[in-house]
Amino acid sequence: MNPVDRALHEAVRRLPDCTDTPRLDAELLLAHAFGIERDALLLRPPTGPIPASFAALLQRRCEGEPVAYIVGRRAFWNIELEVGPGALIPRPDSETLISAAIEHFAGGDGPERILDLGTGPGTLLLAALDQWPRATGLGVDSSEAALAYARRNAERLGLAPRAQFRRGDWAKRVTERFDLLLCNPPYVAQGAELGPGVAEHEPPEALFGGADGLDDYRLLAPEIGRLLAPGGLAAIEIGYDQGDSAAALFAAAGLKPTLARDLGGRPRALLIRA
Incomplete structure (x- = not known):
């Protein structure tokens, strides 16, 4: 067994x-310790000693x-985003x-103007x-910490000339109409079970949406119609x-939401068309 395989084997024993x-986490952390991508770790394993920093990274996990x-950092769609404390992963x-x-x-030209409410790190x-x-x-967010990540991500990806970020409270003071509105509000009910480390490390204001998880949808529902340009789409997680x-909240506001499912077949987004 080479040193990389041995280190991964021992890490997997500690992480469950x-x-x-555990295996994926161990691979990502060991690749980070070596300063290489995970693909390189697996396809062309380094032959030198295991970096001393790996033990500390493993302990943090x-x-x-x-x-x-x-x-x-975290990969999303076709981009990679800088993330850290204060920004939803x-x-x-x-x-x-x-x-x-x-x-x-x-089949068309795509949207010209896009609005992301609760943008976090610009995801x-x-x-x-x-x-x-x-x-x-x-992109609008109430957190300056999250917006700082978003601006850095835009610069690093070469998208800063086309992306504006603003601190705000959802759609308040947003008067323009957009072809595409994207939004991932906090939707976890207070007291709900979350995965290990989520509630302890990620910003609670980006996770929890009140007793039933719907508090922010109640604020958003009356705003969506005025924000969409003709032919536009709102996609709300x-x-x-x-x-x-x-x-039901969006229907009560006079909208006609339809449901989109994720790859696992679970309800994941409401779609509202102008």
């Missing part, structure tokens, strides 16, 4: 109590710190919104701007068990 993906915070579930937008604009806006090179967009309850 703090993660559901054992204490519940998310891998994305430890390595400082992008989830693959949120890619459902980008997929729905691509389907909506298929949805920057993925959409990367997808549609002629588009420009606005929901929890897997909120298809009916969240949709």
Whole structure:
């Protein structure tokens, strides 16, 4: 067994109590310790000694710190984002919104103006701007810490000339109409069970949406109609068990939401077409 395989084997033995993906976590952390990508670690394993920093990285993961915070980045759609304390870690579930937008604009020129409410580290806006090179967009968030990540990500990805970020309270003081509106509100009910390290490390204001997880949807529902340009689409993420309850709030505001499912077949987004 080569040194890399031995180190991974020992790491996997330590990690099961703090993660559901011990092998993946170990590979990502060891690659980070070597200063290489995970693919290189697996396809062309380094032959030198295991970096001394690996033990400390592993200990941080054992204490519940998310891998994305430890390595400082997370892949989403076709881009990689800098993340860290104060910014919600992008989830693959949120890619459902980008997929729905691509389907909506298929065969056309795509959206010209994009709004991302609750942008966090720029996740949805920057993925959409990367997808549609002629588009420009606005990302709004209440957290200056999250917006700092978003601005750095835009600069690093070469998208800063097309991306504006603003501190705000959802759609307040947003008066423009947009072709595409993306939003991943906090939708976890207070007291709900979360994965290891999530509640302890990620910003609670980006996770929890009140007693039933729907507080922010109640604020958003009356605003969506005025923000959409003719032919536009709003894609709003929901929890897997909120298809009916969240949709009812938008229907009460005179909108006609339809449901989009994630790759696992679970309800994941409400789609509202202008």
